Amino acid sequence: MKKLVIHGGRRLSGEVTIGGAKNSTVALIPAAILAETPVKFDSVPDILDVYNLQAILNSMNVTSTFRGGELMIDPTNIVESELPSTAIKSLRASYYFMGSLLGRFGRATVTFPGGDNIGPRPIDQHIKGFEALGATVHEENYTVYINAENGLKAARIFLDVVSVGATMNIIMAAVHAEGTTVLENAAREPEIIDLATFLNNMGAQIRGAGTDVIRITGVKKLESKNTHTIIPDRIEAGTYLALAAAQGDGVLVKNVIPEHLESFTAKLLEMGVDLEVREDSIYVPKSVNLQPIHIKTAPFPGFATDLQQPVTPLLTLASGTSVIQETIYPERTRHIPELQKLGVDISNDVYGQINVTQSSNFHGARVSAAEIRAGASLVATGLMADGITEVINAEHVLRGYDHIVHKLTMLNADIQIEEE
Incomplete structure (x- = not known):
């Protein structure tokens, strides 16, 4: 202590x-596993959440190095594995691995996230989005199990409440889904634009980030070619x-x-x-x-x-x-x-x-x-x-x-x- x-x-x-923005960083790091090539970020803040996210990456055989504001992540040898509950429970943003794992593997198993205690912050809108894309979701013993056995398919999704986390998670899940997903009543925060910019620069097709209607057309592959500077x-x-x-x-x-x-x-x-x-x-x-x-x-x-x-x-x-x-x-x-x-x-x-x-x-x-x-x-x-x-x-x-x-x-x- x-x-x-x-x-x-x-x-x-x-x-x-x-x-660099903490609220961008904690989504961009999970999003990096959607790439099939190494990823590099700069202007990364030196905060504890980055180190906790690195521990989660390491559990999936994703290597990373962080020094001088630069973070290198190599997901090319990623494997599915049980994520470390201690790191998951230390920050709420660990729930972004739901969307990124679902987008990468078509399934995800994530312990309920931790983080700041500032009252109820349900993930029902995240789950609504995953189910609309064709995944089944069930919860058991404080763990969320998400599976899209038949693959993810584009859908029209209207969020009941404006949610930054749900908007980002649905974007990550939908980048490889078949067809064009339309996300309505989406959050408009600058950090969402930052995430979309990062994914688009790797080949994603995301339009409308920063407005309340975002369209995500699924693509087969994401490859990083440039360093992404965090806002x-x-x-x-x-x-x-x-x-x-x-x-x-x-x-x-x-x-x-x-x-x-x-x-x-x-x-x-x-x-x-x-x-x-x-x-x-x-x-x-x-x-x-x-x-x-x-x-x-x-x-x-x-x-x-x-x-x-x-x-x-x-x-x-x-x-x-x-x-x-x-x-x-x-x-x-x-x-x-x-x-x-x-x-x-x-x-x-x-x-x-x-x-x-x-x-x-x-x-x-x-x-x-x-x-x-x-x-x-x-x-x-x-x-x-x-x-x-x-x-x-x-x-x-x-x-x-x-x-x-x-x-x-x-x-x-x-x-x-x-x-x-």
């Missing part, structure tokens, strides 16, 4: 470079933008795609943060006289649920009470009692509404990161607080933030990783 130890109160300045992580970028506005004296956030952050930066501008948006970077000057705002999380292009916790420390500086309505995961509130230990005036109700009132005199405390984004909010508040803050269960933070200690240290933070 690890913990992050923060000596708070130091003002931040300088520049920080955003890594910048918009959630990491938003986390540093909020932190820079809260505790910075001038911070430049580099390697961003501003269009991916428009719903987030619009709220910062509404607060009174004087952002300078450039082509691939955003400068955040010292912020004063901030105003309270109302946030409602929504699927892309709306305000991302993954950013409602990282933005919370900034809201404490606004002159009044800000309101967050969490519509995606109403149970995403486990950061609230931990923030209260640090002196944050924050509360929630049974309807999923979170109230954040102007606070001051934060003080260090020992707090626990229940999941990735909750941990990010605790780190940011610890950097703002007087005294020493210890964030235990830091593995959750390290699962989602590339080189976070190094990046914060370069911004003048006093933060270390220690064994708990």
Whole structure:
């Protein structure tokens, strides 16, 4: 077990470079097994989820090497085998092996995934898609068994709810299916475009990624010919933008795609943060006289649920009470009692509404990161607080933030990783 130890109160300045998108990476790595040639990615974030996915690949005789942001994956000698339950249960994104294994072999056996505990996140839409493509699915002893004995056939699939995971899984399953699959009410996140771009560059025929109707025409073979550069992580970028506005004296956030952050930066501008948006970077000057705002999380292009916790420390500086309505995961509130230990005036109700009132005199405390984004909010508040803050269960933070200690240290933070 690890913990992050923060000596708070130091003002931040300088520049920080955003890594590749975690939510792309955790789908692209399983998608790599659909190729019949070695695959190379760059701008891969150095996060624990990558190493857990490598362990899963290794169990299937898929070799991989990861160094300096470059990840090589060779699936040419892949074999079907039981996937390691420890790695599967360590991250929710392991469910992407359902779609990629189904697309590669016509069958998949995957233990129920783990990952962050932020309330119910069912996989019924994934299963609906697999069954529409001709697979049979049954669950037994926390394991999902998927089989398409007669091969996968194209279908018209309408998702009952917008789901990033189901959209990606169905795309991976359908790339080798006979005919053209039409996926309606699909999620539109940039990470889905990233996955489709990767697959198309290997010979897939996917049209409409980034819209709510995606068409996937099955092909016989996928071959990688070029290195795929993963898009910048918009959630990491938003986390540093909020932190820079809260505790910075001038911070430049580099390697961003501003269009991916428009719903987030619009709220910062509404607060009174004087952002300078450039082509691939955003400068955040010292912020004063901030105003309270109302946030409602929504699927892309709306305000991302993954950013409602990282933005919370900034809201404490606004002159009044800000309101967050969490519509995606109403149970995403486990950061609230931990923030209260640090002196944050924050509360929630049974309807999923979170109230954040102007606070001051934060003080260090020992707090626990229940999941990735909750941990990010605790780190940011610890950097703002007087005294020493210890964030235990830091593995959750390290699962989602590339080189976070190094990046914060370069911004003048006093933060270390220690064994708990």
